[in-house]
Amino acid sequence: MIGERIRELRTARSMTATELARAADVSVGMISQVERGITDPSLETVRRIAKVLDTPVFSLFRESGAEPVAVVRKDRRMTVRSPHSEIVYERVSAGAGRVEVLEGVLEPGAASSDPGWTHPSDECVVVLTGRLVVEVNDDRFVLKAGDSATFDSRNPHRYLNETAKPVRFLLAVTPPSY
Incomplete structure (x- = not known):
């Protein structure tokens, strides 16, 4: 489904697979394999493609x-994983x-991205279980279960788990943005 959506958005923008690959800094083979449903892209690859296509990440998974x-x-939620499943x-x-x-x-010990990620949105994060470190710019905020943080996502940000539990x-x- 994601491959079909990427092809649909790419062709609607009169963009070739080569142009998308170059702009997203991935191989043409990767774009081709994703569009044909042969491989699933990593979260980082999906983010790059979404940014080039100027569309929110999860809109690539949108059902009509x-x-x-x-x-x-x-049991029917869309799921996206990082390449090594540190974040889902x-x-x-x-x-x-x-x-x-x-x-x-x-x-445990993982980060949502490295370095911080930016996109044109506002975010609000609420910790359900465990302890989450929210980094925005160079500031760190430690959140425990029930705590929340809201911030402008145009600032470089990421989430870290510095504990031994998920x-x-x-x-x-x-x-929604990329």
């Missing part, structure tokens, strides 16, 4: 036919609206 009330069953995001929101809600799990959190992003 928006309903007036969208119910997302826990599940889309809690339906994905066609003005806010994106994700449930994240960050493994941390679970909810993340709301508006507007």
Whole structure:
């Protein structure tokens, strides 16, 4: 499904696979394999492609036919993993609206990105279990279960788990972005 969506967005922008690959700093073979459903891209690759296509990451997973009330069953959530599964995001929101809600799990000793990531949105993160370090610019904020932080995502930011147990959190992003 993601490959079809990438091809659809790429062709709508009159962009060749080579142009997309060059702009996203990935191989043409990778774009071809993703578009044909042969391989699943890493979270970092999806982010790069989404940025080039100027679309939110999870819009690449969007299902057509928006309903007036969208119910997302826990066992039917879209999932995106980092290359080594240090972080996993599940889309809690339906994905066609003005806010994106994700449930994240960050493994012990892992970071959501390296270095900090930027995108044109606002974020609110709420820790469900464990302890999460939120880095925004050069500032660090330690959040425990029930704590939250809201910030402008245009500032370089990332999430870290400096503990020996996984941390679970909810993340709301508006507007959805890459």
